[in-house]
Amino acid sequence: MNEPALTIKNLEKTYASGTQALKGVSLEVPSGDFFALLGPNGAGKTTLIGIVTGLVTKTAGSVSVHGIDIEKEPEWTRALIGLCGQEINFDPWMKPLDVVVNQAGYYGIPRSVAIPRAKKILGDLGLGDKMDQIGFRLSGGMKRRLMIARALIHEPKFLILDEPTAGVDVELRRSMWDYLTALTKQGITILLTTHYLEEAERLASHVAIINKGEIILAGSMEEVLKTHEGGTSGYGGGKLEDIFVKLTSEQT
Amino acid sequence: MPLEKQFISFYTIVRKGVIRIFRIWSQTLLPPLVTSVLYFAIFGTILGSRIGELDGVPYILFVVPGLVMLSVITSAFMEVASTFFFAKFFSRNIDEVLVSPTPTLVIIAGFITSGIIRGMLVGVLVLIVSFFFALPSVAHPLIVLLFLFLSSLVFSLGGLINGIYAKSFDSITIVPTFVLTPLVYLGGVFYSIHSLPPLWQTLSLANPVFYIINGFRYGFLGTSDVSIFICTAVLLLLTGILLGVNWYFLKKGLGLKQ
Ligand SMILES: Nc1ncnc2c1ncn2[C@@H]1O[C@H](COP(=O)(O)OP(=O)(O)OP(=O)(O)O)[C@@H](O)[C@H]1O
Numbered sequence: 001m002n003e004p005a006l007t008i009k010n011l012e013k014t015y016a017s018g019t020q021a022l023k024g025v026s027l028e029v030p031s032g033d034f035f036a037l038l039g040p041n042g043a044g045k046t047t048l049i050g051i052v053t054g055l056v057t058k059t060a061g062s063v064s065v066h067g068i069d070i071e072k073e074p075e076w077t078r079a080l081i082g083l084c085g086q087e088i089n090f091d092p093w094m095k096p097l098d099v100v101v102n103q104a105g106y107y108g109i110p111r112s113v114a115i116p117r118a119k120k121i122l123g124d125l126g127l128g129d130k131m132d133q134i135g136f137r138l139s140g141g142m143k144r145r146l147m148i149a150r151a152l153i154h155e156p157k158f159l160i161l162d163e164p165t166a167g168v169d170v171e172l173r174r175s176m177w178d179y180l181t182a183l184t185k186q187g188i189t190i191l192l193t194t195h196y197l198e199e200a201e202r203l204a205s206h207v208a209i210i211n212k213g214e215i216i217l218a219g220s221m222e223e224v225l226k227t228h229e230g231g232t233s234g235y236g237g238g239k240l241e242d243i244f245v246k247l248t249s250e251q252t
Numbered sequence: 253m254p255l256e257k258q259f260i261s262f263y264t265i266v267r268k269g270v271i272r273i274f275r276i277w278s279q280t281l282l283p284p285l286v287t288s289v290l291y292f293a294i295f296g297t298i299l300g301s302r303i304g305e306l307d308g309v310p311y312i313l314f315v316v317p318g319l320v321m322l323s324v325i326t327s328a329f330m331e332v333a334s335t336f337f338f339a340k341f342f343s344r345n346i347d348e349v350l351v352s353p354t355p356t357l358v359i360i361a362g363f364i365t366s367g368i369i370r371g372m373l374v375g376v377l378v379l380i381v382s383f384f385f386a387l388p389s390v391a392h393p394l395i396v397l398l399f400l401f402l403s404s405l406v407f408s409l410g411g412l413i414n415g416i417y418a419k420s421f422d423s424i425t426i427v428p429t430f431v432l433t434p435l436v437y438l439g440g441v442f443y444s445i446h447s448l449p450p451l452w453q454t455l456s457l458a459n460p461v462f463y464i465i466n467g468f469r470y471g472f473l474g475t476s477d478v479s480i481f482i483c484t485a486v487l488l489l490l491t492g493i494l495l496g497v498n499w500y501f502l503k504k505g506l507g508l509k510q
C-alpha cells in the first residue's frame with residue numbers, strides 16, 4: 001500500500017455565494033501518516049474535507065483516495081474514509097448506540113455485526129455507560145467522542161477529523177490523542193485539523209498550513225520545525241505556533 | 253456497493269424513519285385520527301342525516317373514502333418533506349448517509365418508503381375509526397389497497413421535492429395548507445362532481461386528487477364519477493412524472509451539496 005492515502009491536485013472551490021474558499025490546493029497525505037492540516041478560521045480546511053468526503057462539490061482539480069479518484073469511484077473512496085466532522089451532526093433524539101449502529105448500516109454492515117462492534121468502540125472511547133442515554137443529554141465532550149466512534153464503525157483506512165478536540169477538557173483530550181496515535185499504529189491514516197498547535201506539533205508527522213484557500217507550507221514536522229524561525233514571540237506555546245502565526249500574518 | 257449492502261442501508265433508513273413515526277406518534281399518528289373523528293361526526297352523522305343519500309349510498313359512506321385520503325395524502329407528504337428538511341437543515345444528520353457509499357437512489361427509496369408506511373398506516377387507522385360511525389362495505393379490497401399505496405407513493409415523492417426545495421420550515425407547512433387541503437376539498441370529498449356546474453366539472457378533471465378520491469371510493473362503493481382505469485392511469489402517470497423530477501434532483505446532488 002504505497003499509494004498516498006490522499007492526493008489532491010489543484011483543487012479549487014468557489015461557493016455559489018462567490019466566496020473562493022480554495023484557490024488551487026495541492027496536497028499529499030502519505031499512507032499511515034498522522035497528518036495535521038492547520039490554518040486560521042475561514043482558511044478552507046472544512047471545505048477541503050467536504051470535497052474529499054463528497055459533501056461539497058469541487059469547482060476544479062482532482063482528488064484521489066488511496067489512488068482512487070473520488071469522482072470516478074465514489075462508493076469505493078467513501079467506504080475507505082471515516083469522517084468526524086466539525087459540527088455535531090447526529091440526530092439528538094437518538095441514543096449513542098443507535099447512532100453508531102445506524103451509521104454501520106449505511107455502509108452495509110448488518111446489525112448483528114455492528115452492535116457488538118459499536119459497544120466495543122463506545123466503551124474504548126469512555127462512553128460505555130452513556131450508550132443508552134438520549135443524544136442531546138450528552139456533554140459537549142461526549143458528543144465529540146460519539147462523533148469519533150461513529151466515524152470508526154466501518155473500520156476505515158483513512159480517518160478525517162475536523163477539530164475533534166474542540167470543547168474537550170485537557171484530560172480527555174490527552175486520552176483522545178493516545179487513542180488516535182494507537183490507531184495510526186494499526187495502519188490507519190489520520191488527517192486532522194486543530195487549533196491546538198502544540199498538540200499538533202507533538203503528534204503529527206506531517207503538517208500543512210493553509211491560509212485563505214492556499215497552502216503556504218507543507219512538509220514533515222521535523223523539516224518544518226528545523227527550517228523555519230520561531231520561538232521568539234514570548235507567548236509561550238510551541239515553535240510550530242510561532243511559525244504558524246508568522247506565516248499566516250505575513251500573507252495579509 | 254453490492255446489492256446486499258444496499259439493502260442493509262435501505263433497511264437502516266426505513267427502520268430509523270419508522271421508529272421515529274412511533275416515537276412521536278402524538279405528532280404523526282394522532283392528529284389525523286382526531287381530525288377524522290370530528291369530520292365523521294359532523295359531516296357524516298350530524299349533517300349526513302339531513303343530506304340523506306348521495307349516489308345511492310348514505311352520505312357518511314360517500315365521504316369516508318375522501319376523508320381517509322385527506323389524511324393519507326397529508327401524512328405521506330409531511331413525513332418525507334419534514335424528515336428530509338430536518339435532516340438537511342437542523343442537525344444536518346443527512347451527512348451521515350451522504351458520506352457513506354449508499355447510492356442516492358437508495359437514499360431516496362428509503363425516505364419514500366417511510367412516507368408510504370406512514371401514509372398507509374394512517375389510512376388504515378382512520379378507516380378503523382370510521383367503522384364506529386358507519387360500516388362501509390368494501391366492494392374491491394385490492395383497489396382500496398392499491399390506491400392507499402399509490403397515493404402514499406405519489407405524495408411521498410411530492411413531499412421529497414418540497415423537502416429538497418424548502419429553505420425554511422414555513423415552506424414545508426405552506427404546501428399542505430394552501431395546496432393539498434384545497435385540492436382534496438375540491439377533489440370531490442363531499443360531493444359528486446355531477447352536482448357541479450359544467451365549468452367546475454371540467455376544472456375538477458384537472459385536479460389529480462379527484463382521481464385518487466374517485467378511485468379509492470370505487471374500491472368501497474363500486475361506483476365512481478370516472479372510470480377506475482383512468483384513475484389508475486392518472487396516478488401511475490403522476491408517479492412517473494414525480495419520479496422523473498426527483499431523478500433529476502438526484503443527478504444534480506439532491507440540492508444537498510454546496
Ligand atoms: N456553505 C458555504 N457557502 C458559502 N461560503 C462558505 C460555505 N462554507 C464555507 N464558506 C466560506 O468558505 C471559506 C472557508 O471556510 P471553511 O469552513 O472551509 O474554513 P475553515 O478553515 O474550516 O475554518 P474554521 O477553522 O473556522 O473551521 C470561508 O470564507 C467561509 O465563509
Ligand SMILES: [Mg+2]
Nearest residue numbers: 045046086162
Ligand atoms: Mg472548519
